[in-house]
Amino acid sequence: MAIVICITNQKGGVGKTTTAVNLGYYLAKDRYRTLIVDIDPQGNATSGLGIDKSSLNSGMVEVMLGSTTLEKAILKTKYKHLDILPTTPELANTEVELVSKKNRFSILKNALARIADHYDYIIIDSPPSLSLLTVNGMIASNYLLLPVQTEFYALEGVAQLLESMKLVRKAMNPRLQLLGVLATMYDKRTSLSAQVLAEIRKYFKDRTFDTTIPRNVRIAEAPSHGAPVGEYDKFSKGARAYKELAHEVELRTRGGKK
Numbered sequence: 001m002a003i004v005i006c007i008t009n010q011k012g013g014v015g016k017t018t019t020a021v022n023l024g025y026y027l028a029k030d031r032y033r034t035l036i037v038d039i040d041p042q043g044n045a046t047s048g049l050g051i052d053k054s055s056l057n058s059g060m061v062e063v064m065l066g067s068t069t070l071e072k073a074i075l076k077t078k079y080k081h082l083d084i085l086p087t088t089p090e091l092a093n094t095e096v097e098l099v100s101k102k103n104r105f106s107i108l109k110n111a112l113a114r115i116a117d118h119y120d121y122i123i124i125d126s127p128p129s130l131s132l133l134t135v136n137g138m139i140a141s142n143y144l145l146l147p148v149q150t151e152f153y154a155l156e157g158v159a160q161l162l163e164s165m166k167l168v169r170k171a172m173n174p175r176l177q178l179l180g181v182l183a184t185m186y187d188k189r190t191s192l193s194a195q196v197l198a199e200i201r202k203y204f205k206d207r208t209f210d211t212t213i214p215r216n217v218r219i220a221e222a223p224s225h226g227a228p229v230g231e232y233d234k235f236s237k238g239a240r241a242y243k244e245l246a247h248e249v250e251l252r253t254r255g256g257k258k
């Protein structure tokens with residue numbers, strides 16, 4: 001049975017997609033069968049894994065509308081054990097069409113249930129909003145992973161997100177837990193980064209991952225090569241940090257056991 005992790009923060013540009021792609025990559029490197037599910041109409045996880053969005057026949061949109069099955073829409077990536085359910089910009093319009101559907105909150109959950117045995121991990125990359133798509137992601141998941149950028153206003157909106165998590169837990173998905181809070185774009189040269197990290201640790205205590213993701217230019221360059229940073233420059237600080245994060249996630253979700 002796959003462990004489903006939704007990477008979410010309604011704040012934009014905090015490292016959700018970067019974390020989905022690179023965490024997924026290293027889980028797959030550790031030989032866990034991993035599926036990345038792109039539910040963001042921006043499709044950054046899709047292109048970040050080297051998939052040309054304009055060439056796609058089907059993806060998340062068709063799955064949500066029920067015109068294709070998940071099995072048909074899933075693609076293999078270039079990397080062993082790593083698959084992706086891609087998306088296209090039309091997903092944004094799909095959301096409007098879904099509003100009147102009776103089971104609109106659990107479409108993703110129902111779709112993933114069919115393939116849960118084929119994977120060890122399913123990583124959902126969500127859009128920067130608390131939209132119907134994001135709620136679908138939360139309802140389909142065992143865990144939330146919350147990336148927080150170590151910048152000013154980092155924790156803005158986090159209280160609202162935790163409130164949504166509570167609501168989802170109460171109404172639709174009692175098993176949902178916070179897997180951890182990940183400090184991203186950490187710059188050890190600035191005292192602001194250290195201050196924000198201290199604030200995150202104070203607030204979330206041991207739910208904060210020990211791993212922090214440094215601000216690292218190799219991480220930012222990798223998507224333009226359609227590759228995870230571990231392929232683009234595996235010795236970079238950024239790559240090493242995401243490898244370490246994968247180990248921490250394995251430990252938190254399986255006690256490190258296969």
Ligand code: ATP
Nearest residue numbers: 012013014015016017018128185214215216219220
């Ligand atoms: P959105 O809310 O738009 O979906 P996001 O939360 O998914 O954004 P990303 O796309 O992962 O955020 O990251 C935003 C930008 O910052 C990207 O250009 C990415 O390459 C860059 N970036 C992410 N993490 C790092 C890092 N650790 N060091 C340097 N650049 C980074």
Ligand code: MG
Nearest residue numbers: 016017040044
């Ligand atoms: Mg993103």
